[in-house]
Amino acid sequence: MSRVLYSQERWEKVNAVNKELMQLYLRSTRADRRRPNTCSEYTYDLRFFLIWNLLYNNNMNVLEFKKRNFEDFKFFMTDERNVSNARANRLLCVVRRMMDYAEDDDDLYEFYVRNVAAKVKSLEKKPVKENTFLKQEQIDLLRGYLINKKMYQHLCLLDVFYDTGARINEVLQVKNTDTLKHGYIKVECKGGEKQYILIHEHSQESIKLHLSVKESGDAFWQSKYGEVKKTSTLRGWVKDMYEILKEIDPSTPYFTPHSFRHTVIENLCNGTHYLCKKIGRKLTIEEAQIIVHHKSIDMTKSYMKPKDGEIVFKLFGISLG
Numbered sequence: 001m002s003r004v005l006y007s008q009e010r011w012e013k014v015n016a017v018n019k020e021l022m023q024l025y026l027r028s029t030r031a032d033r034r035r036p037n038t039c040s041e042y043t044y045d046l047r048f049f050l051i052w053n054l055l056y057n058n059n060m061n062v063l064e065f066k067k068r069n070f071e072d073f074k075f076f077m078t079d080e081r082n083v084s085n086a087r088a089n090r091l092l093c094v095v096r097r098m099m100d101y102a103e104d105d106d107d108l109y110e111f112y113v114r115n116v117a118a119k120v121k122s123l124e125k126k127p128v129k130e131n132t133f134l135k136q137e138q139i140d141l142l143r144g145y146l147i148n149k150k151m152y153q154h155l156c157l158l159d160v161f162y163d164t165g166a167r168i169n170e171v172l173q174v175k176n177t178d179t180l181k182h183g184y185i186k187v188e189c190k191g192g193e194k195q196y197i198l199i200h201e202h203s204q205e206s207i208k209l210h211l212s213v214k215e216s217g218d219a220f221w222q223s224k225y226g227e228v229k230k231t232s233t234l235r236g237w238v239k240d241m242y243e244i245l246k247e248i249d250p251s252t253p254y255f256t257p258h259s260f261r262h263t264v265i266e267n268l269c270n271g272t273h274y275l276c277k278k279i280g281r282k283l284t285i286e287e288a289q290i291i292v293h294h295k296s297i298d299m300t301k302s303y304m305k306p307k308d309g310e311i312v313f314k315l316f317g318i319s320l321g
Helices: 008-013 016-031 036-056 067-080 085-104 136-148 152-164 168-172 201-212 231-248 257-270 274-279 285-292 297-302 308-315
Strands: 184-188 194-198
Touching: 008 036, 016 036, 016 085, 036 067, 036 085, 067 085, 136 152, 136 231, 152 168, 152 194, 152 201, 152 231, 152 257, 168 184, 168 231, 168 257, 201 274, 231 257, 257 274, 257 285, 285 297
Parallel strands: none
Antiparallel strands: 184 194
16 A cells, blocks of 8 residues: 555545544644644644544544554554654654543533543654764765756755755745745744745756746645645655665765755855855854754754864874874
8 A cells, every 4th residue: 555645535535523523623723822834733643643544443433442543553653654753652642632632522522531542652762863964075966966867856955955954844835936036035943933044056056947847837846746735745855865865875874854954054164065165164153053043052063063082182183184
């Protein structure tokens, strides 16, 4: 079965009671002034859960679930889908919250008195993975391949990530606007704050190529299913780029969209980013902090390669070669 569970045809078959509970819960989250992006994520997660229930659990009324049914969903995510512990925990969390809503609604769900989903344990948090950094030479190799193969949407995504250091949710908001043509665009950043991200030389070049081959009426980020509204699609394109670069350069480490954020900060501050050559110097950590919209210098430093070893070697006049 395809990894894409959602389709409009399947959604129409989902148990009506389950749909109603989901919609009432989502309405309550909006009434509680949850951020629009958060509400959208809850929608995608619960839709995934209910279509899993349709396909693998006989479209059962979720109000009749036993603990085992929720455990089955947890097993599906970890065993068949092999999602990360963090992703599984997020899905379980929003399902628990929806069932909490049903337990608390004494009018519509008066017979639902015990949320058994609350007894399903979250997965242990895995140790934080080692940060991945790409070299400017690897970025150049990947750009060259994408240009040669006319994979302009992938090229555009690569350049926007590497020019801006933006988070994936911010990159998803990039659209063809007048400000984009002038080298900047305003997006909603983490915490709901509006900030500008800057579109530099490589991005401006790839955006022109990208727009030159787009069909009239297509969205800026467009998949074969239509306008891209979820970060999972962008993550898939980045995975494509990893596989391409790994084939060209076997030394390439596995990277994700967030790896570009680490890479941009590191390369701007060590002077290897192509923008450093353009302005004739490397950036200070304070300047990098402003570009990536970090709240503190310490946060920006945590995104860079550890420098303790270099400091000790330089202290005693020893060269690392």
